[in-house]
Amino acid sequence: xxxxxxxxxxxxxxxxxxxxxxxxxxxxxxxxxxxxxxxxxxxxxxxxxxxxxxxxxxxxxxxxxxxxxxxxxxxxxxxxxxxxxxxxxxxxxxxxxxxxxxxxxxxxxxxxxxxxxxxxxxxxxxxxxxxxxxxxxxxxxxxxxxxxxxxxxxxxxxxxxxxxxxxxxxxxxxxxxxxxxxxxxxxxxxxxxxxxxxxxxxxxxxxxxxxxxxxxxxxxxxxxxxxxxxxxxxxxxxxxxxxxxxxxxxxxxxxxxxxxxxxxxxxxxxxxxxxxxxxxxxxxxxxxxxxxxxxxxxxxxxxxxxxxxxxxxxxxxxxxxxxxxxxxxxxxxxxxxxxxxxxxxxxxxxxxxxxxxxxxxxxxxxxxxxxxxxxxxxxxxxxxxxxxxxxxxxxxxxxxxxxxxxxxxxxxxxxxxxxxxxxxxxxxxxxxxxxxxxxxxxxxxxxxxxxxxxxxxxxxxxx
Numbered sequence: 001x002x003x004x005x006x007x008x009x010x011x012x013x014x015x016x017x018x019x020x021x022x023x024x025x026x027x028x029x030x031x032x033x034x035x036x037x038x039x040x041x042x043x044x045x046x047x048x049x050x051x052x053x054x055x056x057x058x059x060x061x062x063x064x065x066x067x068x069x070x071x072x073x074x075x076x077x078x079x080x081x082x083x084x085x086x087x088x089x090x091x092x093x094x095x096x097x098x099x100x101x102x103x104x105x106x107x108x109x110x111x112x113x114x115x116x117x118x119x120x121x122x123x124x125x126x127x128x129x130x131x132x133x134x135x136x137x138x139x140x141x142x143x144x145x146x147x148x149x150x151x152x153x154x155x156x157x158x159x160x161x162x163x164x165x166x167x168x169x170x171x172x173x174x175x176x177x178x179x180x181x182x183x184x185x186x187x188x189x190x191x192x193x194x195x196x197x198x199x200x201x202x203x204x205x206x207x208x209x210x211x212x213x214x215x216x217x218x219x220x221x222x223x224x225x226x227x228x229x230x231x232x233x234x235x236x237x238x239x240x241x242x243x244x245x246x247x248x249x250x251x252x253x254x255x256x257x258x259x260x261x262x263x264x265x266x267x268x269x270x271x272x273x274x275x276x277x278x279x280x281x282x283x284x285x286x287x288x289x290x291x292x293x294x295x296x297x298x299x300x301x302x303x304x305x306x307x308x309x310x311x312x313x314x315x316x317x318x319x320x321x322x323x324x325x326x327x328x329x330x331x332x333x334x335x336x337x338x339x340x341x342x343x344x345x346x347x348x349x350x351x352x353x354x355x356x357x358x359x360x361x362x363x364x365x366x367x368x369x370x371x372x373x374x375x376x377x378x379x380x381x382x383x384x385x386x387x388x389x390x391x392x393x394x395x396x397x398x399x400x401x402x403x404x405x406x407x408x409x410x411x412x413x414x415x416x417x418x419x420x421x422x423x424x425x426x427x428x429x430x431x432x433x434x435x436x437x438x439x440x441x442x443x444x445x446x447x448x449x450x451x452x453x454x455x456x457x458x459x460x461x462x463x
Contacts, residue, residue, distance in 0.1 A: 004108060007075045013036065014079035019147060023105060033068075064088065101179070123189055125146065125148040133150070135303070141165065168180060178210060181214050186296075209230050224289075240270070244288060251270070253265040253266065253267060273299070273305070320337040322350065323336070333458050361434060
């Protein structure tokens with residue numbers, strides 16, 4: 001089903017995921033009848049229901065409204081995180097429906113557009129949201145399917161029917177990004193991850209290499225300097241590199257400094273183009289690199305320098321990406337989605353650079369048994385950068401337990417004696433007894449449900 005114009009109904013299995021919910025909003029906005037299933041009710045699914053989308057939370061085909069069982073009128077979309085024994089997914093298969101992955105549908109939607117696809121094992125959500133904001137703020141306009149909730153726009157979907165640009169977060173999980181054919185593609189990183197899917201790092205890098213070959217003729221491909229991905233068909237498109245500060249990168253930052261806890265830098269582009277004194281609208285040294293990536297894309301698309309500078313200064317970030325909840329002289333609280341070792345390292349270093357002489361307490365919830373098994377030593381190494389570590393149980397997401405794999409694999413390799421292993425339910429009581437200065441929560445699971453109570457606790461402690 002590659003003709004999305006004539007369908008009347010869209011049903012999403014796993015509708016509550018951040019990427020799936022953006023598709024649900026898109027189809028609702030263009031007049032389709034939209035419904036779906038998810039395992040649990042969340043703030044995001046409640047928002048979708050308030051927008052007129054019917055959702056149920058039991059994997060039961062009898063709860064699917066009859067209009068969604070009409071094969072010729074209905075598009076069924078599923079997330080790869082849904083298990084193969086899903087009752088509803090198998091119901092549609094048995095009825096002869098052609099089920100589509102989320103990325104396949106994104107590929108169809110964006111096929112006739114100037115797609116801007118941001119890929120990478122980390123950084124892609126921030127960079128794609130920055131790109132979308134620059135295009136919107138500058139008047140170029142764009143539609144965008146984002147992997148996080150933009151704090152500027154309070155949503156993960158932007159729609160602009162007058163613009164030919166569409167920004168897509170290109171997910172490497174399950175090789176989903178290979179369904180895209182972008183005009184402009186950017187790779188922020190390619191560190192080992194999802195080895196349960198790829199088997200080994202070399203196979204994963206081969207998929208990233210294949211992704212580069214999806215770039216359209218005369219389009220643009222940007223790769224962060226130092227990322228070991230071999231571009232396919234390099235003479236087919238315009239190839240560039242970028243870096244936070246590498247002297248010989250085509251796009252880079254110079255003269256980086258901190259003023260009142262905010263980063264200021266000069267953006268340098270090829271052919272002697274420089275945008276001086278760019279003020280980053282969000283905190284974190286890692287976000288200077290993300291800004292360089294996004295500004296590079298905007299520069300290649302022809303956005304004027306003054307509009308790029310103004311836009312990056314008004315960018316307010318993404319929910320759960322280095323999100324500052326409290327900023328007081330002796331009380332700081334930052335929440336971040338970091339769940340890969342490199343993300344953990346980058347976030348903790350960014351906090352350390354902002355608050356070099358402060359005591360940092362970190363609360364980390366590992367995400368997935370397979371990731372914990374594959375990277376326990378790296379997690380332990382980077383958690384040692386904290387002064388005080390609170391380590392939670394693994395959030396399993398789509399996975400079944402693996403024998404012998406628990407948070408203790410990480411905990412036992414942490415050399416810092418200031419460490420605590422506990423359940424999520426114990427965190428508030430533990431923090432209540434600690435003298436805290438800078439608190440950092442980290443993880444991609446349900447640790448986000450602790451953000452509000454932690455914030456309330458820390459504010460109460462300083463009264």
